[in-house]
Amino acid sequence: MELYIKSWATWMPSPSKDGAIAPEQPALSQVPAMTRRRLSKMTKLAFDVALQTIEQQDTTALPTIFASRHGDLHKTLMLLQQLGEKEPLSPSQFALSVHNAISGQFSMYSQNQADSNAIAAGADSLHYAILEAAARFCSEPDLKQLLVVYADEPVPEPYQQFCQDPSIPIALAILLHRNEGELVKFSMQHNEQSQAESDQALKLLPFLQGELEQLTLAGQQRQWQWCKAKKCNS
Template sequence: MNFRIEQWRAWAPALDSAADWYAWSQAPEAVADDGRQPDVGFLPAMQRRRLSRLARMMFHVAWPLAEGQDPLPLVFVSRHGETPRTLAVLEELGRGEPLSPTQFSLSVHNAIIGLWSILRSDTSEMSALAAEGDGLEQAMLEAATLIGDGAPAVLLVVAEENPPALYQPYIDDVPFSYAVALLLRPGTDWRLELARAEGPRSRWPHALELVRALCLEQHSLQHHWKHRQWNWSRNRA
């Protein structure tokens, strides 16, 4: 598939600006996840109250890319989703307490794109994916399909939140909370190909590896997950 990354934006604790991410890309390391939340001050206070930390991360990186654009199809991908809210629901069940309807409705995987659609008054086609370690590439396939069907642009967002302590022994692919948004358009700037091959697992989640490539102006990168090899290449012309 071919595409153009017109704009990108990323957030993690203590990493927000392009300069922050460029510095991190030169010497990447796990950042302390102190629970801080990104700024979503562009939303009214009553609307902000319903947003979880994961939703705030998604809105923080995606909203600026959508501003001034026509209605945008959206592909949101998160392997683990709203783990704090899901755990809270399970704990309520374990204590024999009645479930909070709000907590339950906002814990489902497509709740974030539902909130996005409502708050932006955007009824474009939107998808919420739960993929494994190559969720970025799976989302790219979805976005490429939308572009192939005639969408002039697609917003793609990858977001993961540091899991609650109870889950941490079982989740090893979230070094710290992060969100990455890409504004994609038709073009030939980038090419993504899939091959069947095994290889070493990337040190960082694929979305963060792509941020590094964009910051350092790399012309290629390769991601492996199980038997899938994803080859990214940038047109040098």
């Protein structure tokens, strides 16, 4: 499948001077303070990369795909703990904990009336979002561009024994276009022996940054392959 990457942006914690990871968040100065206060940390990450990627774009009719392995799991854990203590739950907090909450918040903020979807597919969540985008370009001849946004955080401490993916908070947005931008080839190969590797968004960055011409990442029973079009063998 051929895809055109028109623009992209990423966010991750920047190392402090002593090499430790600084616990920072995007400033989101362009978002009104009243709106910003309602955003969770992960939502701020998604907003930051999405807004960087669609700068100077018309966002009122831009289809979007939001992907996350865990969603806002910190908020969900808080609600579960409240249930365990038999405390009343906040309807607004519950509404903002569901997997498509970020999509809804971003649509309202950007006044985007186009369709949006939310995807959770384990460690392969980012790549399944890309796969859906590619399928839509193939099946919708009038589709001009589509925004893919991936965001995730390390899971809360109670879940650390079960999963350490991702290893750092990270967000990535890719604006795909039908015929504008850098042409790349994206494919999925079935492999029953393959085990999904962690930090797939982080490992994709060298390809997006131009440090690699080709990249293969292991997914669950499949391989995800990226290639700069001019360097592909076929």
